[in-house]
Amino acid sequence: MKVLLKGARVLDPSRGLDGILDVLIDGERITLIGEDIKAEDAKVIDLSGLLVVPGLVDMHVHLRDPGLEYKEDIESGAKSAAAGGFTAIACMPNTVPPVDNAAMVSYIASKAERVGLSRVFPIGCISKGREGRELAEMGEMAMAGAVAFSDDGNCVSDASLMRRALMYAGDFGKVVIDHCEDPTLSAGGVMNEGYVSTLLGLPGIPRSAEEVMVARDVILAKETGAPVHIAHVSTKGSVEIIRRAKAEGIPVTCEVAPHHLVLTEDAVMGYNTNAKVNPPLRTEEDVEALIEGLKDGTIDAIVSDHAPHSMDEKDVEFDKAAFGISGLETSLGLVLTFLVGAGKLSLEEVVEKMSANPARILKIEGGALKEGALADITVIDLKKKWAVESAKFFSKGKNTPFEGWELKGKAVMTMVGGRIVYSEKQY
Amino acid sequence: MLKKRHLLGIRELEAEEISLILHQALSLKEIMERDIKKVPTLRGKAVVNLFYEPSTRTRNSFELAAKYLSADTINFSASGSSVQKGETLKDTAKTLEMMAIDAIVIRHQSAGAAEFLARHVRVPVINAGDGTHEHPTQALLDMLTVLVKKGTLSGLKVAIVGDILHSRVARSNIFGFTKMGSKVYVAGPGTLIPAEVERLGAVLAKGVEDAVRDADVVMPLRIQLERQKKAMFPTPGEYFKFYGIDEEKLRLAKEDALLLHPGPVNRGIELSSAAMDGPQSLINEQVKNGVAVRMAVLYMLIGGERN
Numbered sequence: 001m002k003v004l005l006k007g008a009r010v011l012d013p014s015r016g017l018d019g020i021l022d023v024l025i026d027g028e029r030i031t032l033i034g035e036d037i038k039a040e041d042a043k044v045i046d047l048s049g050l051l052v053v054p055g056l057v058d059m060h061v062h063l064r065d066p067g068l069e070y071k072e073d074i075e076s077g078a079k080s081a082a083a084g085g086f087t088a089i090a091c092m093p094n095t096v097p098p099v100d101n102a103a104m105v106s107y108i109a110s111k112a113e114r115v116g117l118s119r120v121f122p123i124g125c126i127s128k129g130r131e132g133r134e135l136a137e138m139g140e141m142a143m144a145g146a147v148a149f150s151d152d153g154n155c156v157s158d159a160s161l162m163r164r165a166l167m168y169a170g171d172f173g174k175v176v177i178d179h180c181e182d183p184t185l186s187a188g189g190v191m192n193e194g195y196v197s198t199l200l201g202l203p204g205i206p207r208s209a210e211e212v213m214v215a216r217d218v219i220l221a222k223e224t225g226a227p228v229h230i231a232h233v234s235t236k237g238s239v240e241i242i243r244r245a246k247a248e249g250i251p252v253t254c255e256v257a258p259h260h261l262v263l264t265e266d267a268v269m270g271y272n273t274n275a276k277v278n279p280p281l282r283t284e285e286d287v288e289a290l291i292e293g294l295k296d297g298t299i300d301a302i303v304s305d306h307a308p309h310s311m312d313e314k315d316v317e318f319d320k321a322a323f324g325i326s327g328l329e330t331s332l333g334l335v336l337t338f339l340v341g342a343g344k345l346s347l348e349e350v351v352e353k354m355s356a357n358p359a360r361i362l363k364i365e366g367g368a369l370k371e372g373a374l375a376d377i378t379v380i381d382l383k384k385k386w387a388v389e390s391a392k393f394f395s396k397g398k399n400t401p402f403e404g405w406e407l408k409g410k411a412v413m414t415m416v417g418g419r420i421v422y423s424e425k426q427y
Numbered sequence: 428m429l430k431k432r433h434l435l436g437i438r439e440l441e442a443e444e445i446s447l448i449l450h451q452a453l454s455l456k457e458i459m460e461r462d463i464k465k466v467p468t469l470r471g472k473a474v475v476n477l478f479y480e481p482s483t484r485t486r487n488s489f490e491l492a493a494k495y496l497s498a499d500t501i502n503f504s505a506s507g508s509s510v511q512k513g514e515t516l517k518d519t520a521k522t523l524e525m526m527a528i529d530a531i532v533i534r535h536q537s538a539g540a541a542e543f544l545a546r547h548v549r550v551p552v553i554n555a556g557d558g559t560h561e562h563p564t565q566a567l568l569d570m571l572t573v574l575v576k577k578g579t580l581s582g583l584k585v586a587i588v589g590d591i592l593h594s595r596v597a598r599s600n601i602f603g604f605t606k607m608g609s610k611v612y613v614a615g616p617g618t619l620i621p622a623e624v625e626r627l628g629a630v631l632a633k634g635v636e637d638a639v640r641d642a643d644v645v646m647p648l649r650i651q652l653e654r655q656k657k658a659m660f661p662t663p664g665e666y667f668k669f670y671g672i673d674e675e676k677l678r679l680a681k682e683d684a685l686l687l688h689p690g691p692v693n694r695g696i697e698l699s700s701a702a703m704d705g706p707q708s709l710i711n712e713q714v715k716n717g718v719a720v721r722m723a724v725l726y727m728l729i730g731g732e733r734n
Contacts, residue, residue: 187657198621199438201538201560201598271539317516317537319558 055087055376067096085411308397326397336409581608
């Protein structure tokens with residue numbers, strides 16, 4: 001079956017492509033991109049006034065499946081991803097039990113395939129049981145389809161284990177993703193350490209908890225020559241360490257989440273548990289440094305760190321509340337409104353950081369619009385104004401600090417392998 | 428009258444409201460001197476003391492305050508209750524509210540618990556200490572104690588010494604005394620000074636001596652060994668030597684300086700016995716004033732007219 005996408009602005013900065021073009025799709029791949037394509041046997045979809053970009057890739061989400069399906073499952077998570085404009089997501093292994101063996105990787109991959117919406121790439125654990133003691137069977141997991149390794153939620157605090165993980169994962173061509181947090185420094189903390197934590201009497205998490213581990217990982221990557229990817233960078237100091245490391249040629253990449261780009265610790269005022277997230281929301285100075293890091297290429301990717309929770313886990317005393325923000329369905333809108341709309345980041349940079357770069361880091365196909373490429377496509381209406389309404393989320397996680405926010409720009413159609421998996425209009 | 432239906436913290440009160448409470452307390456304090464210590468002001472009202480943390484003086488003080496005003500009281504403590512069976516704070520509060528109570532006094536180990544409760548119930552909530560956040564009635568009784576002795580709360584130097592980081596008493600007093608026109612100096616080991624404390628309105632002194640010098644009020648804080656997950660100073664002995672208030676340090680303050688302590692005191696750690704039992708100590712006066720300010724707060728939130 002052929003599909004012809006007509007009249008959209010087609011943008012692929014990785015190839016310098018930007019113009020009003022047609023895209024012809026045959027089966028699951030793109031067969032032609034050009035002006036005014038004629039294809040009488042194709043189903044024509046008129047996308048005039050809209051923007052077509054390579055399918056967005058979110059390399060850091062939590063799907064909670066298996067074990068915590070009351071928070072999210074692979075189906076609700078994949079629906080949420082599709083609605084958020086993501087054609088591919090990589091899911092973290094902190095499930096119950098954790099994804100620390102090939103059978104678990106296969107379970108996620110096969111369930112995601114059965115669901116058949118956005119592509120779901122499992123990330124395997126670095127350590128057995130996510131306990132930070134012994135290496136998990138990374139080779140077996142890689143064979144079963146794991147695209148990367150991480151003990152996300154926990155930092156690998158044992159430096160020797162981290163060093164071995166980098167060297168071993170490198171053998172299989174996979175990147176190790178570290179959630180940088182020194183537990184001896186962050187212990188007991190529930191928000192950023194600073195003025196607001198002092199005011200509210202809440203235990204703080206100092207920036208050093210993140211930065212000492214970022215520095216350690218950079219040193220280990222330099223020594224081993226194996227790539228490391230730093231998850232959800234939140235501080236100015238982390239950006240500076242990574243900037244210097246990249247200048248030295250050390251194989252380090254990193255990501256940032258939209259909530260760290262648009263919110264500060266002030267969002268916690270009133271003991272707002274929806275703003276409780278790890279790493280915590282920091283300050284204006286950090287936000288500015290993160291945006292600067294995106295602009296100068298220090299920060300490679302924007303990820304949602306989608307962390308769905310049930311209301312029972314959020315509507316409690318602040319220190320008892322779960323960490324995390326349900327982010328898949330607000331990620332693109334926030335970035336378009338507060339970064340592109342505010343002139344801080346170009347549309348081209350956004351496409352790189354939300355598609356081509358994460359695809360490259362994970363070594364998965366995607367991130368490009370060209371003949372022969374997978375027809376993974378996100379269609380964006382840059383002018384669409386909408387308000388965040390968690391009740392309408394496809395995700396089971398309604399935990400958002402952005403409730404009621406007015407955003408401009410939204411994914412209106414998501415196509416995976418030539419199939420429409422989300423669309424606001426009937427075609 | 429008070430602008431809000433709850434008393435969650437001193438930070439959200441205006442100076443005039445603090446003044447009103449203190450003056451109300453002064454007039455109610457007289458009841459405690461009477462032979463028959465009971466007025467019918469809150470007859471037919473029910474007050475719940477919802478205590479998730481062990482407390483003797485604050486709970487007794489609230490209970491007596493309510494009883495002197497003829498309110499009925501029940502004490503609900505976390506141990507030996509549905510809380511031990513896993514009931515959430517929200518559910519416990521809803522259950523109590525259905526019993527037609529008129530106010531909840533809450534003491535809880537989580538900062539923000541009082542504010543959380545206030546979002547979920549319709550009756551007035553009085554914060555009797557929430558984690559390391561605020562303890563508004565303690566600050567009110569401290570201010571009342573100083574007001575009675577000094578005749579004013581304006582232009583005084585108040586030194587708060589010790590574990591500022593974990594102290595809800597320190598936070599409430601910094602907000603309160605500052606709003607009333609005093610200058611609050613804080614001092615303590617670097618490990619127990621919270622980040623950006625000066626943005627609360629306090630002055631971070633260079634040391635204990637700097638804080639206490641020429642002070643009108645000296646307030647050593649209780650060293651809360653139970654709140655310290657890690658050792659924040661090497662030993663109690665070393666703490667006393669460098670940060671404890673003894674007669675020698677107290678001599679740096681003004682001659683007529685007042686010594687306050689939120690209690691219970693660790694004798695020989697944050698405060699020497701000689702200083703505690705000396706003529707400047709108002710610790711017993713504080714206890715009495717505690718009942719008076721709690722009577723005032725209960726009266727103003729559930730008895731009086733409110734805007």
